[in-house]
Amino acid sequence: MAEQKPRTSPPPAGPWYARLATTAGRPAVLAATLIMSMPGEYHVAKYAGWSDPWAYGMPFSLSAYAGIAAVVAATRPKGARGRWSATLGAGFAIVLALAAQVVAHLVETGHMDHNQPWLIAVTSMVPPAVLAHLLHLAATPTPVVAPSTSVDTTPVAPVVERVEQAPVPPMPVKAPAVAPAEEVRPALEAAEEQRPKRPAYRDPRCAIVRPLYDGGTRPTTSQMREALRPQYGKVSDSTLRGVIREEIEEWEPDLADLPPAIGRTA
Structure with missing residues (x-):
């Protein structure tokens, strides 16, 4: 097994006032420097010919750009597209901010004349140059860096215990769910022979009334009428007794000897 490297504990935290100065001091210093830099950048914009309130845009553009x-x-990894351009732009913004402060103080103290063509030309180029570079940074895609899965310790192969498994018995052969056709055909033929044969009635309504005789009684007129009503509607009594019943009993004369249904009108 490889020897694991000892883990180093994080350095102890400083006293509370040191932590407070670190956390609260950074935004305070940032706000103070921005406030102190704004007058110089404002005056340089005024020297270049901007009037109020447009001259106030110079401090904000330089600060936001930087x-x-x-x-x-700082956030793009080394070698990523746009990182070198952003680093160059950050340095250029710092140079502009420093130059604005120096020029403003030299003019205020009388060591420099603000009405100089080169100073006006350079200051006038600052806003469009800042805008162009910010658009370039915004159009440059930010690479997605996959999280690192490396660790300091040397990976150790897991120990796998071999487990002896009992032999699996062979599965029993199941009988076929469906019998062969040679065995099914005789049973179907026997059932077909036992099934009662129905005659070919001239009137198709006889096929509906005929099952009423299977109960062992001769159906009444009302029973035949109710059986035919869903398909043929109302059928007259003369048709029921003189046409349909007569044709059925003509084919099967023994049906005429059945007793009539009790409580019904024949």
């Missing part, structure tokens, strides 16, 4: 470029440069 922050966005720094974040993009």
Whole structure:
């Protein structure tokens, strides 16, 4: 088994005032530097010819540009597309902010004349250059980095115990669910021979009334009428007794000797 590396414990946290200065001091310093830088950048915009309130856009454009470029440069992995451009833009934004402060203070103290063509030209190019580079960073896709699954310890192969399994007995051969056709055919032929043969009636309504005789009684007129009503509607008594019953009993004369149904009108 490979020897595992000892885990190092994290460094102990500092005192509470040190942690407070680290957490609360960063945003405080950031806000203070932004506030102190705004007048110089505002005055440089005024020297270049911008009037109020447009001159106030110079501090915000430089500050936002520097922050966005720094974040993009810090979050994109090494060698990713757009990281070098973001790093260059962050450095360029810092140079612009420093130059704006220096120029503004030199002009305010009388060491420099603000009415110079190169100063006006360079300052006028700042907003479109910042916008173009921010659009370039926004159009550059951010690579998706898969989480690392590497560990410090050397992987150890798991120990697999071999388990002896009892032999599985062979499955019994099941009988076929359906009998062969040679065995089924005689049974079907016997059933067909035992089935009563129905004559070919001239009137198809006789085939509906004929099963009423299977109860051992001769059906009444009302019984025949109810049996034919769903398919043929109302049938007259003369047709029931003189046509349908007569044809059925003509084919099977022994049906006329059956007793009539009790409680019914013949």
